[in-house]
Amino acid sequence: MGIADYFRERRKQQRGSASVAKERLQIIVSHERSQRDGPDYLPMLREELLQVVRRYVTVDPDAVKVEVDRQEDHEVLELNITLPEEAERVR
């Protein structure tokens, strides 16, 4: 590692831990907010959907996304299931 890199690294570390804290907080807070606003059954619904999908396809635990969107006077339940690349499929 060159001297310039060394100082750059040092500078980064010196910028302090507050920026890391802020970043982590923004992520967790927005995640918790999105769950809070939805109905109580969302996490269960997500979990069961994941189980059903997994009977046929191997997917990551976070491959199933369930969200509720409010649009004026009605709500939209949005399901998003990301399937893996062809090579990773079981059958």
Add this chain to the structure above:
Amino acid sequence: MSRIIVVTSGKGGVGKTTTAASLAAGLAQSGYRTAVVDFDVGLRNLDLVMGCERRVVFDFVNVINEDARLNQALIKDKRLDNLALLPASQTRDKDALTAEGVERVIEELRAEFDYIVCDSPAGIERGANLAAYHADDAVVVTNPEVSSVRDSDRVLGLLASRTRRAEQGEPPVREHLLLSRYDPQRVKKGDMLSVEDVREILAVNLLGVIPESKAVLNASNAGVPVILEDDADAGQAYSDAVARYLGEQRPHRFLEVERKGLLGRMFGGQ
């Protein structure tokens, strides 16, 4: 029409009781009849911070159980004659506070006071819910630290859904952020979340910033709400916050590192 203010935070030890005492004293100083109610059943402490622990005879639970009248339990402050404290009970029975009982006492307090400050216990359970339920305003006390900010966000969620205003579809509880234990030096070094950071994450109106200050411990040692210490930085910061609550425009102070003179820099150390 009286207003009910809950001082809350979720996390413990961030300065709720200090804030409740100072906010109530500040409102009383401004001429309003103010009652401050300790909702922390089992862990009574507001009496100590306000310096009237030896004068507690009856408490909140006694009034709810009708063992005492409200006026017997209210302790009048010796420094400010329009300030009164309703102390928490030290019973270990968690269910000593009932929703109906709390409502009755709040209604009775409304008749006599302009402001009713509710000092919430930590957590998001029964006691905290009861303290927040009747609120018109909420002061969310937050430290510039990850767990405190996250807990504050959860509390903000509860205020928006579990209060009387939310349940009855009235205009929502007015939320105010009070950032305490703020250390500008550490913020400058990048080791502490800044006011702007916390504001951006929580997106709540900023009522005030209380600097980390020796005066807070000194005042609680002596049993004096720190707002009554006119010379102390934290006392002045609380006075500003109360003035802002009452609608005054005041710039935020104590956000920057104090500049030291040459001599201060040579001999002052930290």
